[in-house]
Amino acid sequence: MLPTADQPAGDLTAHRPALRLAVHRLRSAHRGRSFAWTLHLGSLDGEQVAFSLAGRPSADPALCLDAACALAARCVEPSPWIWITRPGDAEVRCSDLAWLRAAWLASHDLGLSPTGALLLTKEGWSAPFTGEQARWKRLRLRPPQAHSAQACTGSLECISSR
Secondary structure (H helix, E strand, C coil): CCCCCHHHHHHHHHHHHHHHHHHHHHHCCCCCCCCCEEEEEEEECEEEEEEEEECCCCCCCCHHCCCCCCHHCCEEECEEEEEEECCCCCCCCCHHHHHHHHHHHHHHHHHCCCCCEEEECCEEECCCCCCCCCCCCCCCCCCCCCCCCECEEEEEEEEEEE
């Protein structure tokens, strides 16, 4: 049930900070244990379209594809991420694969070039088509590294201040 030639082949190393932040946002947005399964297309930290899978997580392939086509048609990002947010652990289930594959195929059919397909939970993220994953018990965001501020004097001699 994996994408074929169009599946993402590269690793997600460069995207790990954005993925960590996406998990943090999910944890912040849903404080309780239960929330609706949702299929998303778009930017992890920007504009996205979403379809609630509440009551439909193990739907048949035709329904998955129809819903994914409607969602992909509304996506404005030319290279969107495709992801599912759901409660529970970050182990990939058959229903996750069905929805992600349908969204992947629908995106390609509509001329989009997906960046990757993911499962996001409060526990972490998984990329089922590449096998990459990250999990946290306590997710803490580190503040960005402070760049040393430089003050230039009249003689153009720069003094570094921290």
